[in-house]
Amino acid sequence: QKLRQTTGGNSPPATPRQRCQLKPTGLLDTRGGSGILSGDIAAVEIAHQAAPGEIVIAEADGHVTVKEFQMFEGRPRLVPRNASMQPLAPQKSLRIIGVVRGIVRTFRPRQPARLS
Numbered sequence: 350q351k352l353r354q355t356t357g358g359n360s361p362p363a364t365p366r367q368r369c370q371l372k373p374t375g376l377l378d379t380r381g382g383s384g385i386l387s388g389d390i391a392a393v394e395i396a397h398q399a400a401p402g403e404i405v406i407a408e409a410d411g412h413v414t415v416k417e418f419q420m421f422e423g424r425p426r427l428v429p430r431n432a433s434m435q436p437l438a439p440q441k442s443l444r445i446i447g448v449v450r451g452i453v454r455t456f457r458p459r460q461p462a463r464l465s
Contacts, residue, residue, distance in 0.1 A: 367395040370453065371406065373415050385415065389454050393447035404430075404449040409439040415449070 371391045385391065391406070399405045399418040406415055409427055416427035416437065427437040 368450070369393050369395060369447070385449075385452060386454065389452050391415070391449045392451040392453060394450045395447045397445050399445050399448050406446040406449065408442070408444040408446060409437055410441050410443075413446070418445070 371393055373385055373389070373391055385404075393406055401419050403418050404415065405418045405427070406413065407418070407427055408414075414427060414437065416429055419426045419428050419436070421436075421438075424438065425443050427439070427443075429436070
């Protein structure tokens with residue numbers, strides 16, 4: 350089977366300024382080393398291409414994920430920032446949705462300790 354890379358299908362071409370915010374959910378283990386924590390909001394630049402080393406939102410073989418984009422032997426790989434997890438080498442399709450450009454984190458004050 351050949352890998353089918355798409356550049357957005359029927360969607361209009363992205364301009365460099367199109368951005369959105371996403372709240373990643375799911376397993377934190379896969380992105381732990383990227384600095385993305387539970388409850389964070391990712392500031393994403395809509396893009397259909399990525400440079401090696403960039404953290405991307407991608408659809409790989411029908412599943413959406415947040416991982417580091419890399420090339421290995423001429424083929425794209427999505428690499429989790431957690432070294433104990435295996436890279437994802439899409440078999441059928443890969444579509445880059447966007448590139449993470451920043452993180453928004455809300456700090457909440459801790460509840461004061463109750464004195465007895």
